[in-house]
Amino acid sequence: MRVLLISSYTMGYVTRTDISPPLSLLTIAASMRLHGHEPKLLDLNTVAVPDDVDREDWYVKSILTEIEDFKPGMVGINCMLTANFPFVRKAAQAIKAEHRRLPVAIGGIHPTLYHQRIIEECPEIDAIALGEGEEQAIAMCDAFEKKDRSLLDGVGSIAWRDDFGFPRISPRSKNFIENLDDFPDPAWDLVHLPDYFTDHSTWYNPRKLDIKMSVPIQSSRACPFDCNFCSAASMMGRGLRLRSAKRVVDEMQGLYEKHGLTYFGFVDDILTVNKKHILGICDEIVRRGLVFQFESFNGYNLKSLDRDIIGAMVEAGMVYAILPLEHGNDAMRTRIIGGGKRLPEEKIYEVREIYREHDLLTRAVFIMGFPEDTHDTLQDTYDMITKLECDINNVFSLIPFPGTKLFNQAVAENLFLGEMNFDDFWKGEMDLNALQKVFYIKPYNLDEDELWEWRQKFDAVRLYSERVRKLGRGKNGEYAAAI
Numbered sequence: 001m002r003v004l005l006i007s008s009y010t011m012g013y014v015t016r017t018d019i020s021p022p023l024s025l026l027t028i029a030a031s032m033r034l035h036g037h038e039p040k041l042l043d044l045n046t047v048a049v050p051d052d053v054d055r056e057d058w059y060v061k062s063i064l065t066e067i068e069d070f071k072p073g074m075v076g077i078n079c080m081l082t083a084n085f086p087f088v089r090k091a092a093q094a095i096k097a098e099h100r101r102l103p104v105a106i107g108g109i110h111p112t113l114y115h116q117r118i119i120e121e122c123p124e125i126d127a128i129a130l131g132e133g134e135e136q137a138i139a140m141c142d143a144f145e146k147k148d149r150s151l152l153d154g155v156g157s158i159a160w161r162d163d164f165g166f167p168r169i170s171p172r173s174k175n176f177i178e179n180l181d182d183f184p185d186p187a188w189d190l191v192h193l194p195d196y197f198t199d200h201s202t203w204y205n206p207r208k209l210d211i212k213m214s215v216p217i218q219s220s221r222a223c224p225f226d227c228n229f230c231s232a233a234s235m236m237g238r239g240l241r242l243r244s245a246k247r248v249v250d251e252m253q254g255l256y257e258k259h260g261l262t263y264f265g266f267v268d269d270i271l272t273v274n275k276k277h278i279l280g281i282c283d284e285i286v287r288r289g290l291v292f293q294f295e296s297f298n299g300y301n302l303k304s305l306d307r308d309i310i311g312a313m314v315e316a317g318m319v320y321a322i323l324p325l326e327h328g329n330d331a332m333r334t335r336i337i338g339g340g341k342r343l344p345e346e347k348i349y350e351v352r353e354i355y356r357e358h359d360l361l362t363r364a365v366f367i368m369g370f371p372e373d374t375h376d377t378l379q380d381t382y383d384m385i386t387k388l389e390c391d392i393n394n395v396f397s398l399i400p401f402p403g404t405k406l407f408n409q410a411v412a413e414n415l416f417l418g419e420m421n422f423d424d425f426w427k428g429e430m431d432l433n434a435l436q437k438v439f440y441i442k443p444y445n446l447d448e449d450e451l452w453e454w455r456q457k458f459d460a461v462r463l464y465s466e467r468v469r470k471l472g473r474g475k476n477g478e479y480a481a482a483i
């Protein structure tokens with residue numbers, strides 16, 4: 001059966017100079033092929049939109065045109081975040097208005113968390129994959145092709161509308177894909193990679209390679225920790241599930257040999273926590289004589305780093321290291337945030353020093369505005385930024401993402417600033433992507449004005465090192481390596 005997969009558009013305030021191919025849809029596409037289905041990808045981020053039209057209307061039109069041309073038996077839409085949901089719904093409604101019987105399936109963080117309300121309230125949505133989606137995607141294709149939705153009955157972690165239009169839920173099961181090697185590599189052939197190539201002349205490029213794009217690559221899923229602001233576990237469960245080093249590097253090598261791609265961005269929730277795994281990948285890259293550069297979207301867990309691991313990663317091509325520290329105050333890091341952030345201060349400075357020795361581009365990432373924050377804790381973050389002297393420093397205003405302990409705390413203790421209708425949260429109308437522009441919750445001992453004073457103070461702190469200033473700005477006005 002033909003399946004049209006649509007990657008929802010990314011909001012304008014993503015600060016990365018790149019948009020990358022949607023790994024979510026490329027991986028489920030590869031699985032669909034295992035069962036003889038024929039997926040096609042429409043990434044809305046690569047659709048050119050004329051200046052004088054409404055962006056969303058244009059995307060909807062592109063989807064409808066693609067459906068006319070391709071005639072799929074199912075449409076699958078990726079809805080990564082809460083803020084994507086209103087558009088996803090609008091697109092699904094438009095599809096149903098023209099093609100009443102064409103099943104529309106979705107997956108991603110927001111529909112995973114709010115699947116019950118969505119399947120109950122949105123007749124335009126026929127099925128939702130809860131969390132990891134490969135097996136569910138295959139089952140959906142098989143059931144919709146055979147026009148027999150009862151086939152979805154035995155599948156775990158899925159919500160769907162049955163043949164009579166009634167909502168059905170097969171609850172989250174713990175049957176995650178244990179061995180990720182059991183599934184095929186992402187269907188890279190579905191994307192026209194040059195659509196993602198941009199000017200990278202301003203990127204930190206010590207190996208002087210031709211960086212066409214930062215290629216997303218996944219070597220593991222899930223994380224064993226439970227930091228209070230993070231929703232990783234609600235998608236992929238707790239723990240760590242691995243692909244073999246051979247499979248990861250085969251994929252990287254294939255992309256290099258076919259497309260000349262040499263710069264990779266690991267999307268793993270927590271890349272370095274298993275020493276054997278990360279060393280295996282690095283050894284494999286070096287052993288094959290591949291000259292790559294890489295970074296990791298979510299940074300590296302500092303606790304698991306030492307001189308050996310960092311040395312091996314640098315040899316294999318690590319050029320850019322994010323330090324996901326979140327807080328400069330010891331108690332905030334270790335007791336309040338907890339999980340993977342239980343880091344003694346000495347470890348932070350030790351890793352920073354090793355990064356310095358290897359001349360890596362570094363970016364320290366912090367969050368301000370936790371309920372427990374005070375003037376003193378925020379001052380500690382300020383001082384840490386000054387002492388660490390990283391190339392890029394970001395202090396994000398806290399976003400209480402649904403599916404986190406922090407969100408539950410804010411709801412239970414009524415910490416939200418402004419009116420909040422929790423009953424309507426599933427609609428995704430609350431914009432939770434606003435970066436530094438909004439404070440959603442009020443700390444116990446700081447008022448909103450005080451938060452804004454700190455915001456201004458952090459914005460004024462020297463964000464970029466001399467080296468980054470010299471590298472210059474990318475096309476979109478952002479500094480070269482900033483995400």
Ligand code: B12
Pocket residue numbers: 007009010011012013014015016019020021022023024025027028075076077078079080081082083084105106107108109128129131132133134136137216218230231232235266267268269297298401402403433435
């Ligand atoms: C790459 C990435 C991006 C890229 C996305 C590029 C792209 N085209 O996909 C960019 C840089 C644009 C990006 C931006 C942002 N991101 Co981001 N991003 C990621 C990252 C690192 C990897 C995503 C990925 O590819 N995962 C691998 C795939 C295989 O997994 P998956 O996406 O979950 O897909 C599976 C299932 O969801 C399901 N599925 C998904 N879609 C569908 C559809 C159907 C039909 C079916 C059946 C199944 C299905 O099946 C898939 C396979 O199992 C994740 C962290 C992570 N590890 O997932 C963060 C993450 C998703 N991002 C996050 C955030 C916060 C953001 C930003 C808001 C950052 C910012 N402050 O600006 C922006 C907002 C983007 C927007 N929509 O406006 C958070 C979300 C937190 C939350 N709870 O909501 C995450 C979890 C990182 C984190 N730990 O904090 N991001």
Ligand code: SF4
Pocket residue numbers: 223224225226227230231232269270301339340341
């Ligand atoms: S270590 Fe990272 S991925 Fe794991 S729970 Fe903490 S923030 Fe989330």
